[in-house]
Amino acid sequence: MEKFTFTEQQDTRSGFGAGLLELGHSNPQVVALCADLTGSLKMDAFEKAFPERFFQVGIAEANMIGLAAGFTIGGKIPFTGTFANFSTGRVYDQIRQSVAYSGKNVKICASHAGLTLGEDGATHQILEDIGMMKMLPHMTVINTCDFNQTKAATIAIAAHEGPVYLRFGRPKVPIFTPADQVFQIGKANMIKTGQQVSIFATGHLVWKAMKAAEILHEKGIDAEIINIHTIKPLDEAAVIASVRKTGCAVSAEEHQRHGGLGDSIAQVLARHFPAPQEYVAVDDQFGESGTPEELMVKYGLETADIVMAAEKVIARKH
Amino acid sequence: MRFESYLRSMKDIPELQRIASQVRRDILRQVHAVNSGHPGGSLGCTDFLTALYFRIMQHRPNHFTMDGKGEDLFFLSNGHISPLWYSILARAGYFPVAELNTFRKLNSRLQGHPATEEGLPGIRVASGSLGQGLSVALGAAQSKKLNNDPQLIYTLHGDGELQEGQIWEAAMYAAAKKVDNIIATIDFNGQQIDGPTENVLSLGNLEAKWQAFGWEVLRMQGNDMTSIVTTLENAKTYTGKGKPVVILMKTEMGAGVDFMMGTHKWHGVAPNDEQLKQALSQLEETIGDY
Numbered sequence: 383m384e385k386f387t388f389t390e391q392q393d394t395r396s397g398f399g400a401g402l403l404e405l406g407h408s409n410p411q412v413v414a415l416c417a418d419l420t421g422s423l424k425m426d427a428f429e430k431a432f433p434e435r436f437f438q439v440g441i442a443e444a445n446m447i448g449l450a451a452g453f454t455i456g457g458k459i460p461f462t463g464t465f466a467n468f469s470t471g472r473v474y475d476q477i478r479q480s481v482a483y484s485g486k487n488v489k490i491c492a493s494h495a496g497l498t499l500g501e502d503g504a505t506h507q508i509l510e511d512i513g514m515m516k517m518l519p520h521m522t523v524i525n526t527c528d529f530n531q532t533k534a535a536t537i538a539i540a541a542h543e544g545p546v547y548l549r550f551g552r553p554k555v556p557i558f559t560p561a562d563q564v565f566q567i568g569k570a571n572m573i574k575t576g577q578q579v580s581i582f583a584t585g586h587l588v589w590k591a592m593k594a595a596e597i598l599h600e601k602g603i604d605a606e607i608i609n610i611h612t613i614k615p616l617d618e619a620a621v622i623a624s625v626r627k628t629g630c631a632v633s634a635e636e637h638q639r640h641g642g643l644g645d646s647i648a649q650v651l652a653r654h655f656p657a658p659q660e661y662v663a664v665d666d667q668f669g670e671s672g673t674p675e676e677l678m679v680k681y682g683l684e685t686a687d688i689v690m691a692a693e694k695v696i697a698r699k700h
Numbered sequence: 701m702r703f704e705s706y707l708r709s710m711k712d713i714p715e716l717q718r719i720a721s722q723v724r725r726d727i728l729r730q731v732h733a734v735n736s737g738h739p740g741g742s743l744g745c746t747d748f749l750t751a752l753y754f755r756i757m758q759h760r761p762n763h764f765t766m767d768g769k770g771e772d773l774f775f776l777s778n779g780h781i782s783p784l785w786y787s788i789l790a791r792a793g794y795f796p797v798a799e800l801n802t803f804r805k806l807n808s809r810l811q812g813h814p815a816t817e818e819g820l821p822g823i824r825v826a827s828g829s830l831g832q833g834l835s836v837a838l839g840a841a842q843s844k845k846l847n848n849d850p851q852l853i854y855t856l857h858g859d860g861e862l863q864e865g866q867i868w869e870a871a872m873y874a875a876a877k878k879v880d881n882i883i884a885t886i887d888f889n890g891q892q893i894d895g896p897t898e899n900v901l902s903l904g905n906l907e908a909k910w911q912a913f914g915w916e917v918l919r920m921q922g923n924d925m926t927s928i929v930t931t932l933e934n935a936k937t938y939t940g941k942g943k944p945v946v947i948l949m950k951t952e953m954g955a956g957v958d959f960m961m962g963t964h965k966w967h968g969v970a971p972n973d974e975q976l977k978q979a980l981s982q983l984e985e986t987i988g989d990y
Contacts, residue, residue, distance in 0.1 A: 413846070437842070437877070445835045445869035452839020455824050456847050457767050460839070476866070480832050484816050484825045 383574075383599045386592045388528075388556030394586075395493040395550050397529035399424025401536025402461060402491075406432045409540055413453055416463045417443045422552075423463035423493050443468045447476040451486040459540055460488050466495035466549055467508035474514055481545050482518040488545050490515075491536070494552045495525075496636035497664070497681055498586060498674040507669035507677075513641025515547040516614040522567060523614040525549040525635075525643075527588035528557045531611060534565035542567055549585065551636075553674045556589050570617035576606035579692045580624040580631045584610045584643045587634040587662065587683060594688035605692055613643050621650045630695040631659040634688050636678075639663040658698040660691035711754045713925050718986040719791065720750040720925070724956045725983050726787035726990065730803040731970040737804060737812070740966035742784035744889050744922065744951035745856060749784055751928045752854060753792045756936075761793035764821035772851045773840055775825065777833020778858035778887065779813040780968070785822075786810050790990070794822035797990045831864025833857060834884060838874050841882045852939060853882040860892030863901050868913070874944040875914025883935045884915075885947045887922065891964035906948055915946045922951035957982055 405412045406428050415437045420426050429436040439446040443464055450460035462469065469492035470477070481488045492511065499507050516523045522544060526532040532550045539546045559571075573588070574595055583591035588609045595605045606624055610617065625631050631651065633644035644661040651657050664681050678684050711719065723746050731737035753759070757772040776785050783803060790797045795809070802808035809820040813828030825836045833855055841853040861867065874882065886906070894900045903909075910917045916938045921927035931947060938945045953967065954960025957979040960971075971979055 435846070439873060440876075442869035442873065444832075444866040445838075445873055448832050448835020448866065448870065449839035449842070449873070451825055452836040452841070453843045455766060455768060455773070455836075455840040456843030456849070457769075458843050458846065475829050476832055476835075479826050479829045480836055486825070 383596065385596055386558060388558040390557055391554040392529040392557055393552060393554050394526055394529060394532040395422070395552060396424050397526070397532030398491055398493065398536050398548070398550055399427055401533040403427045403431060405537055405540050406435065409459065411457055411459045412461065412540055413437065413458045414461045414463065415439055415446050415450055417441055417446050417468065419464050422465070423491070425463050443473045444476050447473045447488070448480050450488040451480040451484060454486045454488060461491050462488065463491050463493070465506060466492035466511045467506055470511040470514050470547070471508060478518060482520050485520055486545060487543055489539050489548060490546065491548045493550055495549045496551060496586070497669045497677040497683065498551050498553045498636065500552070500674045500677065501671050503671040504668040509636070509638045509664050509669065510641065511549060512613055512635070512637050512643065516646065520545055521614065522546045522612070523549070524567065524612050525585040526611050527585055527609055528555060528559050530557055530561050530563060531559045531565065534563050535611065538565035538567060551586055555586055558589060558592070568612045568615045568617055570620035571609035571611065573607040573609055574605070576604040576628065578604045578628055579696050580606045580608065580628045581634060581688060581692060582608050582610050582621065582631060582643065582647050583634040584613060586636050590683070590685045591634050591688050593685040594692065597685065597689050598692055603692065603696065610643055613646055616646050616650065618650045618654070621647055622654050625651060625655055625657050629699050630657050632662060632688060632691045632695055633659065634662040636683055637663055639665055658695050660695040662687050662691050713929065716750050716754055716925050716929070719754055720746050721984045722987040723750055723784065723787045723791060725980055725985060726800055727783045728957070728971060728976055728979050729989065730783040730786070730800055732976045733801070734804040735970045737783050737970055738780040738968045739783070739970065740891070740953040740960060740964065741778065741858060741887060741889065742781040743957060743960060744953045744955045745781055745887050746784055746956065747925050748856070748885065748922050748928055748949060749788045751925060751932060753788050755929060756932045757854065758851060761822070764794060766824060768824065769847060769849055770851060772854065773824065774854045775833045775837040775840070776814060776856050777827055778830065778856060778861050779827030782810070782812065782814050785814060789822040791987065795820065800990045830858070830861040831866040834867055834870035837882060837884070838870055838879050841879050842877070844881060852936070855882065855884045857884065857886050858892070859886055859888050859890065859897055859903060860900070862886065862903055862906070871910065871913040871915065878942045879944050880940055880942050883932070883939065883945045883947065885949050887951055888948045889951045889953045891953045891967065893964065893967050895964055910946050914943065916943045918945065918947045920947050920949045922949035923955045
């Protein structure tokens with residue numbers, strides 16, 4: 383097989399910033415709110431271009447979520463920006479009551495998700511956010527894999543009526559999806575077809591899964607790689623069709639094993655096509671300080687871990 | 701656009717008092733019917749909400765839209781006084797009065813705490829988990845400014861609710877951002893579930909607190925219809941001047957029913973058959989029970 387290549391490396395949060403700026407130009411109803419992390423979220427370009435539609439709320443995330451819910455009354459499309467930890471766990475009840483239960487058209491945009499936030503440590507490395515958000519009725523949950531996809535997703539969610547959680551990250555990662563892609567919420571991306579194992583990856587783990595497929599190929603294993611950028615609503619048809627063909631699954635995510643993408647995959651398989659599955663995820667632990675690279679190795683979220691999981695799950699097939 | 705319902709409903713004080721009497725009956729009958737709900741705070745805030753919906757606000761009960769463009773909006777942050785709000789909304793024409801019969805029952809639009817999920821006209825955000833309404837109202841207020849909509853935002857909060865930190869995040873924000881198209885009202889009844897606010901967690905000097913946060917502070921007797929109408933009209937003159945406005949509204953929990961007043965015991969307890977009869981005997985049926 384041909385090796386996967388990328389054009390350059392860029393952070394997904396910059397994709398969000400670029401998408402938001404473009405939305406500022408194309409959609410006058412879009413407003414942005416930020417809780418004192420404008421630079422980190424790459425919202426400064428929007429702030430500069432559209433100061434009357436940018437709202438600096440200070441270090442007050444609960445108020446920010448409530449404000450966003452209020453902005454929808456009158457037709458605005460609010461995008462909130464802060465770290466994933468402060469976008470979810472800190473404001474869970476505000477999101478639950480004022481946004482999700484109230485059916486508000488709020489876009490909760492969360493950067494620095496997962497271990498790859500790095501040296502700041504476990505206080506900031508949220509690994510439970512996908513679980514919390516996907517449990518909320520009405521909520522759409524998206525975790526994008528590179529700059530281009532994050533930009534496309536940012537633009538796409540503005541056109542989607544309803545609350546959305548958009549998760550992205552801090553480090554520079556390969557750009558391998560097309561710049562001109564149209565982001566379809568809820569539609570899985572087939573990256574490589576294969577016959578022996580289905581690898582469902584999300585976010586930063588998608589590129590690592592692609593690299594794992596190359597290694598597996600050298601070992602004579604033909605892996606299918608699917609990018610699940612939308613965790614909810616999950617593309618169940620894509621999951622079932624793939625596993626029906628390969629007979630086993632690996633899920634890969636920068637998140638706790640409990641409550642993440644893997645559990646969503648497992649639920650679909652249990653209901654429609656029971657099959658062995660292995661998880662590449664954080665195993666019920668908090669993170670710690672370290673470089674993103676060191677942390678991904680220590681917590682088992684590397685290419686090598688995906689390769690091992692694939693071999694293990696293939697061995698479990700009847 | 702003309703506010704037909706508004707013009708039609710410029711009620712004088714005696715008429716407002718007659719409506720309030722009927723609303724109090726509605727509250728008691730709703731909570732009695734399902735043996736649950738919160739009569740105390742509902743009765744205490746009845747006069748305020750009656751004046752707001754039947755005299756002060758410019759709104760369109762018969763043409764409810766979520767966006768509420770071009771009309772005044774009200775947000776109830778202390779959602780547990782839902783039987784009051786439901787009665788007011790029904791009596792103002794947002795939905796059929798007979799629907800009050802469904803309060804807190806299965807498959808009803810009248811949930812225990814106000815919600816948008818079932819599509820009840822008049823409600824724009826869910827409330828019940830306390831402390832969130834001011835933030836939402838401020839967002840709606842800033843949305844109005846972006847839309848060049850000159851109408852006002854009104855809110856109601858419990859005093860116990862002020863123990864929630866988010867209220868003060870919102871209070872700080874409103875003054876800093878000069879959100880001056882909002883009139884917030886605090887139901888200052890001094891009671892909460894576990895007892896007098898002073899004993900549970902003292903609010904200290906509330907007037908000084910709001911002033912220090914940069915708000916224009918007014919005081920009002922919340923069970924005196926004349927005081928309410930005068931103060932609310934006065935409050936409007938403070939809007940548009942760069943500062944948010946808050947009214948500390950002194951009320952009596954359980955107001956209108958003698959044995960429910962002066963105690964926190966009727967915060968979340970429904971009257972039994974005998975108590976209902978006794979309570980209703982003190983409140984004239986002015987418009988007709990549902």
